[in-house]
Amino acid sequence: MDLIRSISGIRGTIGKGLTPNIISDYVASFNEIISEGPIVIGRDGRPSGLWIEKIVVGTLLAQNRQVLLAGIVPTPTIQILVEEFKASGGISITASHNPSIWNGLKFIQEDGTFLTRYQNNKLFEIVDSSAFRFSEQSSLQIEEIAEPFEYHFNRIFNLQLFKETNIANKLKNKKYKVVIDANNASGSKIIPEFLQRLGCEVVKINCNGDGIFAHPPEPNPQNITEVAKLVSEFKADIGFVVDPDADRLVIIDETGNPIWEELTIVLAIHSAGLFLEYLNPKSNKVVVNYSTTQLAEYVARKFGFELERAPVGEINVVTKMKELQAVIGGEGSGGVILPVCHYGRDSLVGMILILSLMAKLDKPISEIVSGYPKVFMQKRQFLVKEEIENKIEELVNSLGLSLLDVNNEDGYRINSDFGWIHIRKSNTEPLVRVIFETSNDEDRVKISRLIEKLFEE
Missing domain, CATH: 3.30.310.50 (Alpha-D-phosphohexomutase, C-terminal domain)
Incomplete structure (x- = not known):
């Protein structure tokens, strides 16, 4: 299938499913369902993203819409920028974990979360009936966001976890050696800088940002064997691998063993349990999707959390988290959602929770993981x-x-x-x-x- 549309937006193969006309139709239809105001645009670094960005921007200008350009940034950064700039919405130009022949659009509403199922269906109805309009007056308002990473960093470093504990000093004293593999996509610059600010010694692998993938973009253990070897060779404390739009995180332990992607959210829940009083808890709820490992429930129970499940899809998990005022949530594919930061899967949030867990317990990541039951x-x-x-x-x-x-x-x-x-x-x-x-x-x-x-x- 050349074009896929789902609760996560649209994805298609370049030149077949995803053509200039199709891109313009979906962007014009998105414009119809959101309120007045600017739209934040960012991309994951794939070469095709550059020409797609021009079509997205041109379509919005033709509808008299102000555009805020973020450049090559992770999807969670775009979500945060939508909130920070009080924008009406955002578009992330990415096909997530799909191969480079693919690209796509993730649509973000004004609260920084993805469109709901109802909103997506409305968008698709407008596309199918060509019920979008162009303005007689075109906008000339294009603004490049200066230092977009800073907004993401500030969200994390202003958490109570940093301001009211000694974890920042602990991390600086630990000076963890971290290997990061961003697969040359949107995490290539922001993640090494983020880890350096935490006091880590960073070894960059596949971080040139040119969007040419060094290995299959799905961040699972089978696709990261080469970088896993390097974690051991560099005698690093941990390795992090992210997908092209850097919303999903996979971990490699200090021995060079790729850790099962399902354990990313399990480790994050473990960390949340240890630092609960600094996460502004309004309930004892944790939310994951129906396909996530039962180890999430095992760890949640250890800290008195009640685990609830939601249908697969980030917005489904987020909707349930909001309803229950959950402390933390995510999906077994490597996605971590921490509401006190923002309601979106975020690999940087996952990294800080896992590094903080290691520092708090004073244990290597392999020892922490070995303490979980075998499934x-x-x-x-x-x-x-x-x-x-x-x-x-x-x-x-x-x-x-x-x-x-x-x-x-x-x-x-x-x-x-x-x-x-x-x-x-x-x-x-x-x-x-x-x-x-x-x-x-x-x-x-x-x-x-x-x-x-x-x-x-």
Whole structure:
């Protein structure tokens, strides 16, 4: 599929799904659903982002809209800039973890969060009916935001965690040696500078900012084996790898072992528990999505948190967090959301929480992770053209459960003593995505065989 549109915006292959006309149509439609005021534009550094930026800006000027240009910055930086400049919205030009042949647009509303499902559907209706308008008067108001990183830094360094504890001094005294791999994208400049301000000795890998990816952009352990070796060779304390728009974070321990991406949010919850009084807690709630590891619940319980789940997608998690006034939240793909900073997945926030955790416990990251129970997760996808309800019922019966054990808020999540299974149909492809997690390998093998039998028949 050349163009994908979802709750995360649109993504498409350059020249096929994503053409100048399509970009202009979506930007013009976004203009129709937001209030008057400036729009912040930033990009993740892919070469195609430069010409896309010109189309985005030109479209908005033709609609008499003021434009604030942030340049190459992470998506969470754009979210913060929207808030800081009291803008009507923002657009992040990125395809996130998709390969370089892809690019896309993430649409941000005036509170710095992504559009809701309702707002996205409204946007898509306007696009499909070409119900957007251009102004008889064009705007000439383009402003480049000076030092956009500073707004992001200030949000973090003004947290009570820094102002009312000795953690800043602890980090400076520790002088952690940190390897950062930004895959030559939006994190290439902001993250090394951020870590240096924390007192870290920084080793930059793939941080030239030219947008040419050095490895597949999905930040999972399979794609970061080369940089993992360098963490060990440089005798670093930790390694950080981010995706192109730097909202997701994966960790490498001091031995050069890539840490499972699901553990990023688990470690962040652990840190939040230790520093809770400085995070302005209004409840004891933590929110993750339905596909996130049960270790999040294990750590949450240790600190008296109640863990709630939301459908997959950043805005779904954020909406639930706001509703429950959650202390922290995120997704198992490496996304950390800390409301006292802002309501968006943010790799810099993840880094500061994890470094603070290491400093507070005075332990290497590998030792902290080794203290968590062992779990076994598997992620699969299957080509399925028919409805899957009968297959779900068959699976439930095979497990000796009832349909009362199935939560259907986001696909089907089956809970049991062995663990859980989450089954979701893709919104964009004839695929079913299946994620399951067990507490032992014997159950993992059993569930894997059941799933294969059902969906490969």
